[in-house]
Each structure stands twice: as C-alpha cells, then as structure tokens.
Amino acid sequence: MRSGRPKIELELSDEEQLQLLAFARSRSLPASLSQRAHIILSSAQGELNSSIAERLKLTKATVGKWRTRFIDRRICR
Numbered sequence: 001m002r003s004g005r006p007k008i009e010l011e012l013s014d015e016e017q018l019q020l021l022a023f024a025r026s027r028s029l030p031a032s033l034s035q036r037a038h039i040i041l042s043s044a045q046g047e048l049n050s051s052i053a054e055r056l057k058l059t060k061a062t063v064g065k066w067r068t069r070f071i072d073r074r075i076c077r
Contacts, residue, residue: 012044
C-alpha cells in the first residue's frame with residue numbers, strides 16, 4: 001500500500017518523450033540535465049520517487065523537486 005500524499009499524474013507527449021530520451025542519452029549535455037531527464041522519464045512510467053531516488057543515488061526530495069518543476073513548467077524550448 002502506498003503512503004503519503006497522492007502524486008499528480010505525469011503524462012508525456014510524444015514530442016516530450018523523444019526530447020527527454022535525447023537528453024538522457026546525450027554525452028554532450030551537462031550530467032545534471034541528463035539526470036533530470038532520467039527522473040522525468042522514470043516518473044512518467046509510474047516508478048515511485050523513492051525507487052527513482054535509490055536507483056539514481058539521489059534524495060527523495062531531489063526527485064520530487066524535479067518532478068514538480070517539470071509538471072509546472074514542462075520542457076523549456
């Protein structure tokens with residue numbers, strides 16, 4: 001059973017998904033941007049913040065922050 005506050009559902013458009021995949025795979029972008037893309041892609045697949053944080057060796061607060069920012073601002077073009 002899940003505990004805590006319910007999360008806002010995160011759905012990606014096809015364009016957003018492709019752009020985030022490119023960011024996640026890029027070796028020329030800053031590592032922080034690639035990491036953020038991994039956070040959003042994992043979250044969109046329904047993975048829990050705690051498991052994303054554990055897998056990427058981040059804090060749950062960091063994962064939650066970037067997930068929330070993405071929902072509020074989406075991808076800056």
